[in-house]
Amino acid sequence: MSKSYLTTEFPPELVLALAESDDISLSSLNSLAQTCNHLHNIIQPELDAALTPEVASEVLLDAAKTNKPEVVAKLLAPPYSVDPNAYSGNSCTPLHAAAERGHVAVVMLLLAAKADVTRTWDSRIDDDMQPLHLAVLKGHVAVARLLLERGANPNTRYGEWFRYIICDAAYRSSIEMVETLLDYNANLEQRDTHGTPLGHAVARRDLGMIEYLLRRGAEVDAEMPLYPGAQCGSFVPPFKATALYFVLSLKHPKGDGKKRNAESAPKEGREKIMKLLLMYGAKKDRAMETVKQYLTGLADAEGISEEGLLKKVDSIFASVELSK
Incomplete structure (x- = not known):
């Protein structure tokens, strides 16, 4: 069967049977209708009849997800004029779907149709998630820039x-x-x-x-939480400290053994990072304030005397000085 037969002579009743089948999506049917005038003239009336506002929103969302700008453009334009800000599917807008997947052309079409860059994902799981958040989380720089240009905060x-x-x-x-x-x-x-x-x-x-x-x-001396993300539980101080203290990689006080462990930095790359922080003005005194305030617990965690801990910290700073 030749391609020309399919596009010029394929019986209309068979095309209509295909159009009425539950096994083919409206999005796929629309793509088929765009292949030639013969199929378009047969299928388009069926599409128009099936495309209620609710169905059109679903098709727009699917086209945004699957990167079909030609379908998106058609649905956004008259006579369909689908609302680009309508929620559908899993409670996201087409702009959420396109931004998350990095579909630049689709994002541009939606923005041109006045898609709202501040609309949040309508779900308790993804609290206040806007298209820009999804673009950033997925690493789509070009999409993020488009959204920022349109006023995303x-x-x-x-x-x-x-x-x-x-x-x-x-x-x-x-x-x-x-x-x-x-x-x-x-x-x-x-x-x-x-x-x-x-x-x-x-x-x-x-x-x-x-x-x-x-x-x-x-x-450079902004404090870091030593229990990042902690919302409950028992904790042993210090609870926060400067980056310079964090990079010292000292063992945290152990408490009674039932306490949650604080985050500590591995020793790899310590001198390079400390050198960089000091070069940009990090204050050794700020880090030492934390060391001295919690000296007993820190020394106990390291298994050495308080004097031994101070010598250890001094030697770390000395090694950084020598590496300059």
């Missing part, structure tokens, strides 16, 4: 754990994304349950991100 909080996208971008080691967010006035000192963007980078020993954030003016 880079400083809105989202999620059950009160997250911020600049912190997430720093955690994911995406300098390009952090730079994009800062270009649109993201707060460099924004703090979530894991601290500032610099705190995230230090906790991951991400030297490149640490240096970039410091060059952009991040507060």
